[in-house]
Amino acid sequence: MEKDFLKRETDLLQEINQLKDKYGDDGITLEEDQENEDAQNGYTEFIQHSEKEDTRSPLKERRSSIVREAVETEVAFYATHTQHDIRHLGQGQIIAFDQTVTNIGNAYNTHHGAVVAPVDGTYVFHVTLMGTLHNASNHYYTADIDVDDVGYSKFYIVPYEQSSHMFVIELKSGSAVSVKNGRVDDGIIGKHYSAFSGFLLYQHFQPPAVVGK
Incomplete structure (x- = not known):
């Protein structure tokens, strides 16, 4: 009876040891535990490798180069006249300032005397004139600023004074x-003594087209 009990106890202890060897203390087999450890190590290596590649990734560089800024057209000019006395002008004749000190963008033409807007935008212009009279009975020199042949602003100037x-x-x-x-x-x-100047304050850009509408 005692021998049978000892044999059963020995067999039970061997079975418990076998279960421990097979499943470990947490109930997971040693093979599964090793597989989990290998998977975790592989995941860690993948993350580290990805982070290293991301710092020199061509795709990342390409994405950064996609960002574009609108390039605004540059326009700025300052023109005066090489002659001292410009006399006997016709009625409505364009005063051509024949000397450009500044002409960024070449919008002002010294031959026909007009500045042509190269782009849609908001522009600032400044005109200074010193007028002279052919007929002494006239008390003021007059001039006009035209936009596309439409009067926009007028000058009435006392002779030999600036306005x-x-x-x-x-x-x-x-x-x-x-x-x-x-x-x-x-x-x-x-x-x-007389000069014509101006510049592009800011360019008007067209809104981007919406595809699919």
Whole structure:
């Protein structure tokens, strides 16, 4: 009886040891535990490798280069006249300032005397004139600032005194701005006493087209 009990106890202990060897203390087989450990190590190595590649990834570099900024057209000019006395101008004749000190973007043309807007935008212009009279009975020199041949602003100037106008205007691409003499045979004093200048304040960009609508 005692021998049978001892044999059963020995067999039970061997069975318990076998179960421990097979499942371990947490109920997971040693083979499964090893597989989990290998998987965890592999995942850690994958994350570390991905982080290293991300720092030099061409795709990441390409994504950063996709960011674009709108490039605004540059327009700025300052023009005066090389002659001192510009006399006997015609009525409505464009005063061509034949010397450009600054002409960024080449929007101002010294031959026909007009500045042509290269792009849609808001522009700032400044005109200074010193006028002279052919007919002494006239008391003021007159001139006009035209936008596409439409009067936009007027000058009434005491002879041999200066007057200036500054104006802000929205223009379409191709619009022309010029300074025109008022009465026939009147004139201006050049040599930096009279000048025409302007610049593009900001360009008007078209909104992007929406595809699929």
